[in-house]
Amino acid sequence: MRKNFSLFRSLLSLLVIAGACGISVAQTAARPNIIFIFSDDHAYQGIGAYGNKLVKTPNIDRIAREGALLTNNIVTNSICGPSRATLLTGKYSHTNGYKRNDRTRFDTNQTLLSKTLQQSGYQTAWIGKMHLNSLPAGFDYWNVLPDQGSYYNPDFVGQPNDTTHYTGYVSDLITKFSVDWLEKRENTKPFFLIVGHKATHREWLPDLQDLGAYDNVTFPLPSNFYDDYKGRTAAMQQDMSIEKTMRLRQDLKVDVDYEKDGAYKRFTPEQKKVFKAYYDKVGKEVADKKLTGKALTEWKYQRYLRDYFSVANSLDRNIGKLLDYLDKSGLSKNTVVIYASDQGFYLGEHGWFDKRFIYEESLKTPFVIRYPGVIKPGKKVEDLIVNVDWAPTVLNIAGAKIPSDIQGKSFLPLLKDDQTAKAPWRKEAYYHYYEFPEPHHVYPHFGLRTSRYKLAYFYGGADSWELFDLEKDPKEGSNIYGTPGTEKITADLKEKLKALMKEYKDDEALKILAGAKSI
Known part of the structure; x- marks a missing residue:
C-alpha cells in the first residue's frame, strides 16, 4: 500500500513539474x-x-x-x-x-x-x-x-x-x-x-550557386512533345507551348536588358555581375548556332528544364x-x-x-x-x-x-x-477550372477522374467532350469520346460527374452540363 502511495506521489510530482513548465502532457503525446x-x-x-x-x-x-x-x-x-x-x-x-x-x-x-x-x-x-x-x-x-x-x-x-x-x-x-x-x-x-x-x-x-547545375544534362524529349492535339479542340487552341509561347528574353534570359527589365533592377551589382556573366554565355550559344524551327524549340526545352530544375x-x-x-x-x-x-x-x-x-x-x-x-x-x-x-x-x-x-x-x-x-474511399474525383482567356487561352472545363478513366467537358467556346482510358493511354493522346464501344462507360461517367456536382453544390456546372452537347 505504502509502495503504491509513493508511486502515486511521484507521478503527481511529475505532473506538477510539467504544469509549472507550461508543458501539456496531451500536447507532447498526442498533439x-x-x-x-x-x-x-x-x-x-x-x-x-x-x-x-x-x-x-x-x-x-x-x-x-x-x-x-x-x-x-x-x-x-x-x-x-x-x-x-x-x-x-x-x-x-x-x-x-x-x-x-x-x-x-x-x-x-x-x-x-x-x-x-x-x-x-x-x-x-x-x-x-x-x-x-x-x-x-x-x-x-x-x-x-x-x-x-x-x-x-x-x-x-x-x-x-x-x-x-x-x-x-x-x-x-x-x-x-x-x-x-x-x-x-x-x-x-x-x-x-x-x-x-x-x-x-x-x-x-536560379540562385547564383545553382547557375549551370544541369548544364551537363541532356533531357530526353517527352514522347508526346510534338503532340498534334488531334481530337482535342481545347488543347489545339491553347497558348502555353514551349515552341510559341515561351519567350527567349523573359523566360530564358537571352539578351536581357538588365537596366530596364523589372526583375533585374532588384539585383545588387555583385549579384548582377555573376548572373549576367552566366546568361551572356547562354545568349551567345543560341546566337552562334542560329537556330530555327524544331532545333530552336528543342534548345528552348533544354534551357527551360535546366533553369527550372536549378x-x-x-x-x-x-x-x-x-x-x-x-x-x-x-x-x-x-x-x-x-x-x-x-x-x-x-x-x-x-x-x-x-x-x-x-x-x-x-x-x-x-x-x-x-x-x-x-x-x-x-x-x-x-x-x-x-x-x-x-x-x-x-x-x-x-x-x-x-x-x-x-x-x-x-x-x-x-x-x-x-x-x-478499410472503410470505402472515393472512387471518383471532381475537377473544375475557370480562368479564360488570359493568360494561356485554356478553355474552362470540368470533369472527373477515376482510377482508370477521365471524362472532361470544355465549355466557353470549345464545347467539346474528352474521354481517356488511362490504362491504355496514360499520355492522354487519344480522345475516345463517341467511339463505338464506349457508350456504357461514358453514360456511367456522366452520371457520376453529375452526382459529384450535386454533392459539392456546383450549380454553375450543373447548368452548363444540362446544356452541353452530347457529341
Missing part, C-alpha cells in the same frame, strides 16, 4: 506540431521520389522515404491562388469564392484551417508566398511575399501590414524567417507553420535546412512534415509548360508526409486524394474538430493503416 511546406508549380515528375533519375531532390525524397508518398494526389482547380484557397478552406473554388488568379480578395471571414487550429490551441504562422490578395487570417504570425514575390532581394509584408525589403535569395530568406519564428515561438503550444515557397514559379531565376535545387536545399533544424532542436520527433505543391506542371509533355488542364501532369501534384511513430516509412498511398482533403487531414492530425462546411475528408486512416482505412 504534434505540423509544418506544411508548400511550393509553387513543382511538378511531381520532376522529383526523385516520383521516379525522376536526372534531378536531385534528396530532401523531398527523404520525407517520402521516412514517411508516405501519395501517387494520386490531385487538385480541384490547377492554378496557384485557388489551390492555396483550397488548402485554407478544404472547399472547392466555387464554394470558397476564389476561382481565378485575378484581383479577387480572398474571403477570410469564412471557416479557415488556420482559425480552427487556433481555436484548438495551436500557435499558427504563414511565412513566404501566399498570393491571395488578402492578409493572412487565423495566423498568430505572418511574413509573406506581396503578390508573386521576387526571387532576388524580395519584399516581405509583416505585421500589422509593414513592407520590408531584404537582401538575399527568396528561398533562403523564407527558411531563415521560418527558423527564426520556430526559435522565438511560444513553446507551451503545439504549432502549425505554412512555409510558402516561391520556387519553382516562372520566370525561373531553381528547384534551392527549394530542396532549403527543405533540407529546415529538416536539419528540426533534428538539431529535437522537434522532429513530434513534428509532422508535409511537402506539397499547389498543383502539377508540364515539363514538355504535350509540348507545354504551365498547368491548368485536367491532364495528368497538371492535375496531379506531389504530396509527401512524415509523421514519426504513426506513418510507416516508405508507405505509398495510391487512393484518389483531392486537395480539399488536406485541411481536414491536418485537423484530424491535430485532434481538432473538422467543421461541417469542409467539403473534403481526412485521409489520416489511409496513412495509418488502421481498421477504419
Whole structure:
C-alpha cells in the first residue's frame, strides 16, 4: 500500500513539474506540431521520389522515404491562388469564392484551417508566398511575399501590414524567417507553420550557386512533345507551348536588358555581375548556332528544364535546412512534415509548360508526409486524394474538430493503416477550372477522374467532350469520346460527374452540363 502511495506521489510530482513548465502532457503525446511546406508549380515528375533519375531532390525524397508518398494526389482547380484557397478552406473554388488568379480578395471571414487550429490551441504562422490578395487570417504570425514575390532581394509584408525589403535569395530568406519564428515561438503550444515557397514559379531565376547545375544534362524529349492535339479542340487552341509561347528574353534570359527589365533592377551589382556573366554565355550559344524551327524549340526545352530544375535545387536545399533544424532542436520527433505543391506542371509533355488542364501532369501534384511513430516509412498511398482533403487531414492530425462546411475528408486512416482505412474511399474525383482567356487561352472545363478513366467537358467556346482510358493511354493522346464501344462507360461517367456536382453544390456546372452537347 505504502509502495503504491509513493508511486502515486511521484507521478503527481511529475505532473506538477510539467504544469509549472507550461508543458501539456496531451500536447507532447498526442498533439504534434505540423509544418506544411508548400511550393509553387513543382511538378511531381520532376522529383526523385516520383521516379525522376536526372534531378536531385534528396530532401523531398527523404520525407517520402521516412514517411508516405501519395501517387494520386490531385487538385480541384490547377492554378496557384485557388489551390492555396483550397488548402485554407478544404472547399472547392466555387464554394470558397476564389476561382481565378485575378484581383479577387480572398474571403477570410469564412471557416479557415488556420482559425480552427487556433481555436484548438495551436500557435499558427504563414511565412513566404501566399498570393491571395488578402492578409493572412487565423495566423498568430505572418511574413509573406506581396503578390508573386521576387526571387532576388524580395519584399516581405509583416505585421500589422509593414513592407520590408531584404537582401538575399527568396528561398533562403523564407527558411531563415521560418527558423527564426520556430526559435522565438511560444513553446507551451503545439504549432502549425505554412512555409510558402516561391520556387519553382516562372520566370525561373536560379540562385547564383545553382547557375549551370544541369548544364551537363541532356533531357530526353517527352514522347508526346510534338503532340498534334488531334481530337482535342481545347488543347489545339491553347497558348502555353514551349515552341510559341515561351519567350527567349523573359523566360530564358537571352539578351536581357538588365537596366530596364523589372526583375533585374532588384539585383545588387555583385549579384548582377555573376548572373549576367552566366546568361551572356547562354545568349551567345543560341546566337552562334542560329537556330530555327524544331532545333530552336528543342534548345528552348533544354534551357527551360535546366533553369527550372536549378531553381528547384534551392527549394530542396532549403527543405533540407529546415529538416536539419528540426533534428538539431529535437522537434522532429513530434513534428509532422508535409511537402506539397499547389498543383502539377508540364515539363514538355504535350509540348507545354504551365498547368491548368485536367491532364495528368497538371492535375496531379506531389504530396509527401512524415509523421514519426504513426506513418510507416516508405508507405505509398495510391487512393484518389483531392486537395480539399488536406485541411481536414491536418485537423484530424491535430485532434481538432473538422467543421461541417469542409467539403473534403481526412485521409489520416489511409496513412495509418488502421481498421477504419478499410472503410470505402472515393472512387471518383471532381475537377473544375475557370480562368479564360488570359493568360494561356485554356478553355474552362470540368470533369472527373477515376482510377482508370477521365471524362472532361470544355465549355466557353470549345464545347467539346474528352474521354481517356488511362490504362491504355496514360499520355492522354487519344480522345475516345463517341467511339463505338464506349457508350456504357461514358453514360456511367456522366452520371457520376453529375452526382459529384450535386454533392459539392456546383450549380454553375450543373447548368452548363444540362446544356452541353452530347457529341
